Each structure stands twice: as structure tokens, then as C-alpha cells.
Amino acid sequence: CSRLARFFTSLPSDTSMASHNPLSVDSLNPKVLKCEYAVRGEIVSLAQNLQQDLKANPGSHPFEEILYCNIGNPHSLGQQPITFFREVLALCDHPTILDKSETQGLFSADSIERAWQILDQIPGSATGAYSHSQGVKGLRDTIAAGIEARDGFPADPNDIFLTDGASPGVHMMMQLLIRSETDGIFCPIPQYPLYSASIALHGGTLVPYYLDEATGWGLEISELKKQLETARQKGIAVRALVVINPGNPTGQVLAEENQREIVEFCKKEGLVLLADEVYQENVYVPEKQFHSFKKVARSMGYGDKDIPLVSFQSVSKGYYGECGKRGGYMEVTGFSPEVREQIYKVASVNLCSNISGQILASLVMSPPKVGDESYESYFAEKDGILQSLARRAKILEDGLNKLEGVTCNKAEGAMYLFPRIRLPNKAIKEAESLKKAPDAYYAARLLNATGIVVVPGSGFGQVPGTWHFRCTILPQEEKIPAIVSRLTEFHQKFMDEFRD
Numbered sequence: 198c199s200r201l202a203r204f205f206t207s208l209p210s211d212t213s214m215a216s217h218n219p220l221s222v223d224s225l226n227p228k229v230l231k232c233e234y235a236v237r238g239e240i241v242s243l244a245q246n247l248q249q250d251l252k253a254n255p256g257s258h259p260f261e262e263i264l265y266c267n268i269g270n271p272h273s274l275g276q277q278p279i280t281f282f283r284e285v286l287a288l289c290d291h292p293t294i295l296d297k298s299e300t301q302g303l304f305s306a307d308s309i310e311r312a313w314q315i316l317d318q319i320p321g322s323a324t325g326a327y328s329h330s331q332g333v334k335g336l337r338d339t340i341a342a343g344i345e346a347r348d349g350f351p352a353d354p355n356d357i358f359l360t361d362g363a364s365p366g367v368h369m370m371m372q373l374l375i376r377s378e379t380d381g382i383f384c385p386i387p388q389y390p391l392y393s394a395s396i397a398l399h400g401g402t403l404v405p406y407y408l409d410e411a412t413g414w415g416l417e418i419s420e421l422k423k424q425l426e427t428a429r430q431k432g433i434a435v436r437a438l439v440v441i442n443p444g445n446p447t448g449q450v451l452a453e454e455n456q457r458e459i460v461e462f463c464k465k466e467g468l469v470l471l472a473d474e475v476y477q478e479n480v481y482v483p484e485k486q487f488h489s490f491k492k493v494a495r496s497m498g499y500g501d502k503d504i505p506l507v508s509f510q511s512v513s514k515g516y517y518g519e520c521g522k523r524g525g526y527m528e529v530t531g532f533s534p535e536v537r538e539q540i541y542k543v544a545s546v547n548l549c550s551n552i553s554g555q556i557l558a559s560l561v562m563s564p565p566k567v568g569d570e571s572y573e574s575y576f577a578e579k580d581g582i583l584q585s586l587a588r589r590a591k592i593l594e595d596g597l598n599k600l601e602g603v604t605c606n607k608a609e610g611a612m613y614l615f616p617r618i619r620l621p622n623k624a625i626k627e628a629e630s631l632k633k634a635p636d637a638y639y640a641a642r643l644l645n646a647t648g649i650v651v652v653p654g655s656g657f658g659q660v661p662g663t664w665h666f667r668c669t670i671l672p673q674e675e676k677i678p679a680i681v682s683r684l685t686e687f688h689q690k691f692m693d694e695f696r697d
């Protein structure tokens with residue numbers, strides 16, 4: 198490889214090289230150049246450099262390790278998978294194990310039974326084969342039954358599209374809905390930047406509706422009406438409304454009454470309701486419960502033909518946190534057969550989602566029930582994870598609220614805290630002199646001082662003139678106190694340096 202390296206270094210490194218290589222950045226699709234995704238942005242790249250530096254030069258920084266609090270990636274931070282789910286996946290992926298006598302001693306009886314059930318649903322019992330473009334029918338039957346059990350309203354397996362995580366489902370819907378930049382998609386601000394990125398990639402316009410931090414990130418219908426009017430006056434055709442419940446990065450769980458108002462608003466204004474419900478199992482406060490928008494719409498008397506609604510679910514969150522398995526689905530209801538056909542066509546271009554993700558999505562929507570052999574251990578794992586997440590959220594929230602100039606709404610759900618930081622003018626001016634957003638400057642200083650990686654609020658959108666950052670609640674529980682103390686010490690010094 199040294200000869201190869203010499204070859205590349207010997208090449209002319211000036212414009213003559215460019216003449217042989219037409220692909221310069223500014224010749225790329227401008228929609229790609231416009232797209233941003235802060236969850237894995239500049240701060241994370243800096244963190245990765247520091248991590249390499251620490252490895253090469255131990256002791257070179259005032260911390261021993263990088264603590265990635267930028268991404269909702271539970272298993273990368275030590276969370277264990279759910280045993281029953283993994284047993285079933287293992288057996289489905291290597292069915293010959295099922296024929297061995299020793300298997301009975303290694304796997305629970307109900308995971309063996311579930312694996313046989315699933316393999317019988319997969320054509321040829323082959324997890325290595327393409328499936329139907331919406332996903333294995335039998336798995337969609339199971340998911341539909343799980344949705345019905347959750348909501349108390351019917352679900353049709355043919356409305357379900359299994360996807361490689363929720364992200365591809367969101368991209369698919371943006372691809373279908375956005376015709377040009379005069380097409381707008383209503384998004385909450387702050388929002389999870391998959392939405393702003395996908396809208397940019399598909400050449401549409403993000404129409405903001407600001408969540409109200411003062412009321413715990415409440416969603417006011419008056420704000421929706423105002424923003425819709427403003428967009429329409431600019432000639433924007435608003436096509437859909439995105440709602441993320443529980444919220445990312447804001448962590449609020451919508452009140453059912455608020456959800457009814459949103460359904461009513463979409464019905465009245467003819468908007469497709471895109472309900473991102475990937476955190477539906479992540480609710481930490483007793484006073485809130487998750488209600489799917491499907492359930493809310495049906496309970497208002499809106500049937501299948503009354504309101505176009507797409508509900509997204511994922512195996513990446515909840516208590517399962519199986520981000521890398523890339524599983525999830527979108528439940529597509531309320532579209533005409535002709536439109537439904539177009540959605541299927543787009544899904545069929547990718548042939549199908551991965552089968553392990555499909556199996557896992559069916560398990561998430563139909564976990565062990567009371568009386569099943571695995572139920573006790575399954576429930577203990579699930580409850581242990583969710584209780585710990587709730588404790589971590591509270592400890593971090595309390596720690597953040599003790600910091601000078603910081604206020605932080607509680608994480609009612611999801612996996613994040615999104616504190617507001619009131620930065621001194623001197624710090625804001627320093628950031629501007631470095632051509633950085635003030636919260637990005639703060640996040641970079643925090644990283645360099647403590648090794649803690651957070652995402653600047655500017656990566657999610659925020660009321661102009663306010664600054665935030667997003668921190669996950671995912672580091673293992675025993676590490677949370679150290680994170681709070683490191684953060685506190687840094688913040689104190691930062692404020693001492695810049696206090697007006």
C-alpha cells in the first residue's frame with residue numbers, strides 16, 4: 198500500500214487533477230448541499246478526532262473518554278438487548294439450530310415456538326430471500342394485531358409497509374408529497390432534523406410551527422393557524438403536518454385533547470398527518486400516556502376514508518433500542534386506492550426491507566404475554582430499562598436546572614433533554630467572531646473540556662435568539678452523576694469567563 202500511497206502523492210494535486218475529475222462539490226445536486234443533519238454533524242466529527250487523539254496519546258486531554266450524548270443509540274452505551282427478541286432472531290436466522298436436541302436447553306420454549314411460527318410465515322422459511330415489498334404478510338398480520346391490541350381499533354395488514362427503520366418511511370412520504378419548492382411540510386420547531394434534511398433533499402419547503410417552551414413544549418393550534426396563513430400568503434401549498442410524539446428533541450408527551458385539536462386541524466385544512474411515534478414506549482411521567490394518532494382519529498369518529506394519516510414506528514427506540522437492526526414500519530391509512538398504488542410502487546423500487554428488521558418489528562408489536570414462559574424475564578428486562586431511563590432523565594434534568602442561566606423542561610418521554618442556555622453577550626460575540634452559532638460554540642467548548650458530546654440546539658431549530666443543546670439520557674446510570682458534575686464544573690468556568 199506504500200507504493201499506492203506514493204502513486205497518489207505523486208499525482209498533480211492542482212487543478213489539472215480536477216480537469217480529470219469533473220465531480221467537484223459545487224457540481225453536486227444543490228438539494229444535497231442544502232441538506233444538514235446535526236445529530237452526526239460537526240461536533241461529532243470533532244469528538245471522533247479527540248477519541249483518536251486520546252487513543253494515540255493517552256492523557257492528552259482533561260478526560261479519559263468521550264461520552265457520546267449526541268445520538269439516541271442505546272446499545273452503543275451499554276444497554277442490553279431484550280433476550281426473547283434476540284433468541285427468536287437467532288433461531289430464525291439459523292433454523293438448523295431448531296433441529297438440535299441441545300437447543301431446548303439453550304432457548305426458552307416460547308422463543309422456539311415463536312421462531313417456528315415466524316419461519317412458517319416466511320416464504321420458503323428463508324430469511325435470506327426478498328419478501329413482499331411491504332414486508333412478509335404474516336409479520337404484517339402480527340403487527341396489525343399488535344396495533345389493534347394497543348389502540349382498540351382495527352388495523353389492516355395491507356396498510357402496513359415494513360421499512361429499514363422509520364427513516365426510509367419518512368423519506369418515501371416526502372418523495373411522494375413534494376412536487377417542488379412551493380410544496381410545504383409543516384414541522385415542529387425544534388424538530389428532529391431527519392425532517393428538515395428530507396424536505397431539503399426532496400426540494401420542498403419546511404413550514405415551521407414553534408412549540409412553546411414556556412408551556413412544556415406545548416403545541417398551540419393558534420400557532421398552526423398563523424403559520425399556515427403565512428405560508429399560504431407566500432404561495433406555499435402546505436401538504437402535510439409532521440408531529441413527533443413523544444417529542445424529539447423536546448421530550449413532551451402530547452395531551453389527548455391537544456391531539457384531537459391537531460386531527461381536527463388537519464381534517465379541516467386537508468393536510469396529511471405524518472405521526473412520528475417511534476418513542477411510543479418511552480413515557481416516564483405518570484400523568485401522561487401515549488395515545489396513537491390513529492386511535493385518537495378513530496375515537497373522534499374519523500374512519501379509514503376520512504383523514505390521510507401515516508404513523509411511523511421503529512425498533513430503534515422504546516426499551517428495545519435496536520437501532521442497528523434497521524426495523525420499523527409505516528401504517529398508511531386514508532389514501533385513495535390510486536394514491537396507495539403509488540406508495541406501493543415507490544416501496545417496490547427498494548424491493549423490500551431487511552428481514553431481521555421485519556421480524557424484530559413484529560416482535561416489538563407482539564412481545565411475550567402474561568403466562569408465556571419468557572414473560573417474567575421479558576417484563577423484568579423491559580421495566581428495568583424504562584425505570585432506569587426515567588431516573589436518568591430526572592437526575593440530568595435536575596442537574597441542568599441548577600446551572601446558572603439554564604432552564605430545562607422535563608423529559609416526559611423520548612430519550613433527550615433540551616435545556617435552554619442563556620449565554621452572556623461576551624460569549625455570543627466570541628462565537629460570532631469565530632463564525633459559529635453560540636450554542637455550537639458552547640457545545641465545542643464543553644466537548645474540549647469534558648469529552649461530553651451534545652448537539653447544539655441550532656441543529657434542531659429554535660426560537661431565534663434562544664440557545665439550547667440536546668443531551669441524551671442514555672449513558673449508563675452509574676455514569677450520570679459524573680456527567681452532571683463535569684457539566685456543572687465546565688458551565689461554572691464558562692460563565693465565569695464570559696459573564697457580562
Ligand SMILES: Cc1ncc(COP(=O)(O)O)c(CN[C@@H]2CONC2=O)c1O
Pocket residue numbers: 236267268269270361362363364365389391441445473475510511512513520524525
Ligand atoms: C423522532 C425520530 N423519528 C425517526 C427516527 C429514525 O429512526 P430509525 O430510522 O432508526 O427508525 C429517529 C431517530 N433518532 C435519532 C437517532 O439518534 N438520535 C436521534 O435523534 C427519531 O428520533
